[in-house]
Amino acid sequence: MSKITDMTATHNWSGQKLVSADYMLFEAPRTKHFMTGSEVLKEAVKRATVDASVSYPITPQSEAAHLIGELWAEGYVGVYFRGENEFGVMSEVAGCSMAGARTITTTSGPGTLRAMENFAQWSGTRASMQLVLMARGINSPLTIQPDNLEVQYLLETGCMIWYAENVQELFDMSLAAFAVAEQPDVHVPIITAVDGFFVSHTREAVMLPEDDIALFPYNPYKAPLPPIDSEMPPGRFLRDPFVMKSNYISYATHASWQWEIRSAVERSKPYARHYLKGLVHVTGTEDAEIAFITCGTASHQAKEANRELEKLGVKTKVLKLRTIRPFPTDEIIEALKGVKYVFVPEFNVVGWLSNEVKSALYGKLDMDIHAGPRVAGGMSMPAEAIIKEVMEKINPGKGA
Amino acid sequence: MAKDSIKIRMPALGGQGAVTAAHIAATAADTEGYFAVSNPFFGAEKRMAPSESYARIGTVPIYDRGEVIYPDIVMIYHPQVITMGKSYTMPFYAGVKENGLIIINSDVDLLTDTDKKILDNLNVKVLTKDFTQFAIDEAGTELATNMAMLGALFGALGTVSKPAIEEGIKDRFLKKYTASGGTATLDSVIEKKFKKKMDLIQKNLDTASAAFDLTAAWAKEVGLEPMLEAPKK
Numbered sequence: 001m002s003k004i005t006d007m008t009a010t011h012n013w014s015g016q017k018l019v020s021a022d023y024m025l026f027e028a029p030r031t032k033h034f035m036t037g038s039e040v041l042k043e044a045v046k047r048a049t050v051d052a053s054v055s056y057p058i059t060p061q062s063e064a065a066h067l068i069g070e071l072w073a074e075g076y077v078g079v080y081f082r083g084e085n086e087f088g089v090m091s092e093v094a095g096c097s098m099a100g101a102r103t104i105t106t107t108s109g110p111g112t113l114r115a116m117e118n119f120a121q122w123s124g125t126r127a128s129m130q131l132v133l134m135a136r137g138i139n140s141p142l143t144i145q146p147d148n149l150e151v152q153y154l155l156e157t158g159c160m161i162w163y164a165e166n167v168q169e170l171f172d173m174s175l176a177a178f179a180v181a182e183q184p185d186v187h188v189p190i191i192t193a194v195d196g197f198f199v200s201h202t203r204e205a206v207m208l209p210e211d212d213i214a215l216f217p218y219n220p221y222k223a224p225l226p227p228i229d230s231e232m233p234p235g236r237f238l239r240d241p242f243v244m245k246s247n248y249i250s251y252a253t254h255a256s257w258q259w260e261i262r263s264a265v266e267r268s269k270p271y272a273r274h275y276l277k278g279l280v281h282v283t284g285t286e287d288a289e290i291a292f293i294t295c296g297t298a299s300h301q302a303k304e305a306n307r308e309l310e311k312l313g314v315k316t317k318v319l320k321l322r323t324i325r326p327f328p329t330d331e332i333i334e335a336l337k338g339v340k341y342v343f344v345p346e347f348n349v350v351g352w353l354s355n356e357v358k359s360a361l362y363g364k365l366d367m368d369i370h371a372g373p374r375v376a377g378g379m380s381m382p383a384e385a386i387i388k389e390v391m392e393k394i395n396p397g398k399g400a
Numbered sequence: 401m402a403k404d405s406i407k408i409r410m411p412a413l414g415g416q417g418a419v420t421a422a423h424i425a426a427t428a429a430d431t432e433g434y435f436a437v438s439n440p441f442f443g444a445e446k447r448m449a450p451s452e453s454y455a456r457i458g459t460v461p462i463y464d465r466g467e468v469i470y471p472d473i474v475m476i477y478h479p480q481v482i483t484m485g486k487s488y489t490m491p492f493y494a495g496v497k498e499n500g501l502i503i504i505n506s507d508v509d510l511l512t513d514t515d516k517k518i519l520d521n522l523n524v525k526v527l528t529k530d531f532t533q534f535a536i537d538e539a540g541t542e543l544a545t546n547m548a549m550l551g552a553l554f555g556a557l558g559t560v561s562k563p564a565i566e567e568g569i570k571d572r573f574l575k576k577y578t579a580s581g582g583t584a585t586l587d588s589v590i591e592k593k594f595k596k597k598m599d600l601i602q603k604n605l606d607t608a609s610a611a612f613d614l615t616a617a618w619a620k621e622v623g624l625e626p627m628l629e630a631p632k633k
Binding site: 144146195197198199202204297300301304380384 | 423426427430435436437438439440441443444460462463464465466467469470571
């Protein structure tokens with residue numbers, strides 16, 4: 001149990017020593033733990049001086065939401081409550097965040113879709129809340145299993161979208177997310193995605209800094225829009241809605257605002273490069289002619305396939321995209337030099353990542369982009385399935 | 401030949417503790433110095449409904465996630481997995497690799513002649529044993545079946561020691577873990593049954609240890625080759 005005190009220049013309300021994101025992520029000594037994605041998110045929130053969190057249960061994020069509630073009971077999180085449904089939760093998150101609170105929430109699959117209007121609304125407010133999305137199937141027949149089709153629905157909401165591969169990345173990324181989303185020249189919402197079950201329920205080794213340190217608190221007075229209070233209603237643009245076009249300023253703001261949100265997302269790139277150590281991680285053989293472009297668990301599966309293909313004498317490399325919005329086009333082009341075949345393994349039926357890759361590379365690189373293999377509805381993708389698809393492509397008719 | 405990593409599939413029924421067993425198996429392997437990962441897969445949480453969990457153990461980093469579709473080891477926790485198809489793969493040994501191992505908790509032999517032929521061709525060794533009765537004999541409750549299965553796994557494997565298993569069991573029952581409502585209820589039922597938590601842990605350790613000895617002897621008897629490289633310490 002932490003002790004509840006007033007925030008000082010050196011310590012937060014629960015007595016944790018305040019540190020920079022750089023110290024937290026790169027310098028603080030770490031020790032090994034063995035935990036699930038849900039448990040590690042609690043550890044990240046515990047070290048983030050979070051002002052507010054709103055929750056609603058849905059598999060597979062219920063445990064994470066529950067554990068953030070425990071942090072509130074222990075005095076680490078300022079405000080915590082359960083919303084009436086996901087639409088309510090995401091609206092309440094908007095309220096907390098616009099009022100100047102560092103705010104985090106979690107949801108999954110059908111919950112994401114129920115709340116959908118809010119995500120586009122969030123980015124318009126230029127608030128910097130974080131949603132940790134534990135992806136789950138949304139398509140009928142009903143499934144609680146991992147499937148990241150829902151991420152496609154979020155791509156054009158104007159929020160940043162990052163994708164963590166495993167338990168360790170979920171910890172580091174959810175802390176880095178606050179550091180980047182709260183930069184005054186970025187200041188847009190951030191969605192940190194992981195695959196449900198594959199990360200939320202998977203238990204593995206993870207390196208964590210001690211829990212007696214926490215990030216410096218959020219300073220809402222550095223935000224591009226002033227926080228709401230009794231003098232300032234929820235953003236001037238909500239009081240004098242753009243849609244009214246009631247004067248030249250509101251007309252001109254309306255004309256440029258959506259472009260500005262997307263520019264802000266692009267402006268996050270240098271910060272994300274620093275805190276994530278690059279927007280794309282490349283592993284495998286440098287001069288390989290076959291590349292996998294992946295995010296999340298698909299990166300893991302591609303790395304497993306890379307290792308097995310190496311044993312068969314086939315050299316490949318794996319591009320793991322850590323940011324989806326902004327999309328790391330320059331990094332991908334750089335990493336694809338000399339590559340002839342691109343494979344995009346995905347955990348959804350439509351292949352949204354391969355569509356993203358194709359549209360980003362159109363007119364820039366000429367190579368065979370193979371949209372697969374793909375599994376959907378919560379199926380697993382063994383390395384064997386990837387290897388088979390690669391061998392059939394590069395060695396037609398002869399199979400694996 | 402011993403491999404650099406193995407994948408274990410544990411089809412069970414809801415309430416049998418296969419998720420807990422995979423969790424402890426991975427913790428024990430991690431303690432022993434391996435890379436290890438465990439994860440569950442289930443639908444709606446219901447007693448007696450199919451529930452699978454998986455453990456992956458290796459001397460190399462483990463990337464593979466999700467269901468184990470090509471297992472080295474299959475552990476069947478309940479006869480209904482086979483007789484009623486309560487699993488995510490059929491037949492229960494689908495995808496099993498050559499030189500693999502299957503441990504079945506059953507009081508009767510459930511393999512058909514065809515099953516036996518297929519598994520024999522793959523050089524897969526099969527141990528059918530009533531580990532539920534074994535748990536009742538050792539711990540006085542069928543709720544320790546998962547501990548018997550856990551001990552059986554490591555006895556056959558031979559490269560994860562009893563102290564590491566002990567560490568895994570203690571870690572699971574002495575630390576505060578997030579479990580679903582159903583599991584938390586079962587935990588409290590078990591605790592009441594044993595009155596004291598330490599008694600529970602000791603019974604669990606004893607059951608796992610006895611099953612370890614049993615399968616270690618069996619593996620020797622049937623000539624089970626070492627499946628997993630020793631950890632790189």
